[in-house]
Amino acid sequence: MPEIFVITEHRKGKFRDVTFEMLALADKIASANDCSVTAVLLTDHAYGLAEELKSACDCVLIAEDPALGNYSADEYLAVLEKIIAQKNPLLTLVGNTAMGMDLAPAMSTRFSIPCVSDCVNVEISDNASLKLERQIYGGKINACLLMKPSSKYIATVRAGTFPADRDRGKNAKIENFPVPAFDNLGKRQFIEYIEEITEDVDITAADILVSVGRGIGKPENIALAQEFADAIGATVSCSRPVADKGWLPKSRQVGTSGKTVKPKIYIALGISGAFQHQAGMKNAETIIAVNKDPNAPIFNIAHYGIVMDMFQFLPKITEKFKQEK
Numbered sequence: 001m002p003e004i005f006v007i008t009e010h011r012k013g014k015f016r017d018v019t020f021e022m023l024a025l026a027d028k029i030a031s032a033n034d035c036s037v038t039a040v041l042l043t044d045h046a047y048g049l050a051e052e053l054k055s056a057c058d059c060v061l062i063a064e065d066p067a068l069g070n071y072s073a074d075e076y077l078a079v080l081e082k083i084i085a086q087k088n089p090l091l092t093l094v095g096n097t098a099m100g101m102d103l104a105p106a107m108s109t110r111f112s113i114p115c116v117s118d119c120v121n122v123e124i125s126d127n128a129s130l131k132l133e134r135q136i137y138g139g140k141i142n143a144c145l146l147m148k149p150s151s152k153y154i155a156t157v158r159a160g161t162f163p164a165d166r167d168r169g170k171n172a173k174i175e176n177f178p179v180p181a182f183d184n185l186g187k188r189q190f191i192e193y194i195e196e197i198t199e200d201v202d203i204t205a206a207d208i209l210v211s212v213g214r215g216i217g218k219p220e221n222i223a224l225a226q227e228f229a230d231a232i233g234a235t236v237s238c239s240r241p242v243a244d245k246g247w248l249p250k251s252r253q254v255g256t257s258g259k260t261v262k263p264k265i266y267i268a269l270g271i272s273g274a275f276q277h278q279a280g281m282k283n284a285e286t287i288i289a290v291n292k293d294p295n296a297p298i299f300n301i302a303h304y305g306i307v308m309d310m311f312q313f314l315p316k317i318t319e320k321f322k323q324e325k
């Protein structure tokens, strides 16, 4: 049975969501093509991490060594070279993240496997070649690519594209892979993580976002959106013009040149829905848009649309939630 590998990504002992997003995609491809899904875990301490993967794949393949605690390209490549040569996976999925953008091209050239980056969908076509979807022109167009037939493929997967459900109803077997000796490696070495210094909130971690666009008019009006957000326990984010004008910090900007968010509820206030903005929020579970223009593109992706002047909407809705508290 052909295997799909997912190179898991973890940092400081915690999986990054992209790991489970890739496992969701791998599961989808595997179900359609009778393949099995293997999560490849390179770590210095598999205990706990491997357990977290068990319900999301068919096999957890562990390579455990003190040198694999943090991502380091030379060590990862040395181990993956052995694993891939021995196991022959048809497809290897890697996150299109800082780690994956470093690792996947190096795997592709070192192991002579064709690689496509930043995919938003991957399928196996009838003739066993790979069919991929990528966004081009900043997300305005989805391009469908068919790869030339090959015995193996690598694809990097855009973070935030698939649901990060941890329980896929599986019970994976655990397999340990012997780690080769790391002699004469180390042109690059992991030194430390330097966390981004931010005194602001992390909009990617919020369950509910109240997002303001240029329609908010002037900086003083942001207080109205903040009051509404406080009443419903939300965080305030924004479109690019609001950040560009300095009305909210850049760390609050959603979109291609801002952050990708996937909250449970995204409330867009006075945001037209340009594709650069949509690219950062269209995977929110529920999108509610308030806009006075009924033809605003945001309504094409909104689950609920309110055609209204937000300055009439905001005081009323805030008051309603305050009363119910």
Ligand SMILES: Cc1cc2nc3c(=O)[nH]c(=O)nc-3n(C[C@H](O)[C@H](O)[C@H](O)COP(=O)(O)OP(=O)(O)OC[C@H]3O[C@@H](n4cnc5c(N)ncnc54)[C@H](O)[C@@H]3O)c2cc1C
Binding pocket: 138, 212, 213, 214, 215, 216, 238, 239, 240, 241, 242, 253, 254, 255, 256, 257, 258, 259, 269, 270, 271, 272, 273, 274, 275, 276, 277, 280, 290, 291, 292, 293, 296, 308, 309, 310, 311
């Ligand atoms: C390379 C590049 C990268 C970009 N990256 C990003 C990005 O990361 N994020 C991003 O957001 N944009 C980004 N943009 C900009 C993007 O193209 C749009 O210009 C931007 O998203 C528009 O922001 P907006 O919807 O707030 O403003 P507008 O497009 O001006 O829309 C304002 C909306 O408010 C509505 N409105 C006005 N008054 C009211 C009212 N009183 N009540 C209700 N509705 C009202 C209007 O009907 C309108 O639909 C990028 C552009 C480029 C070229």
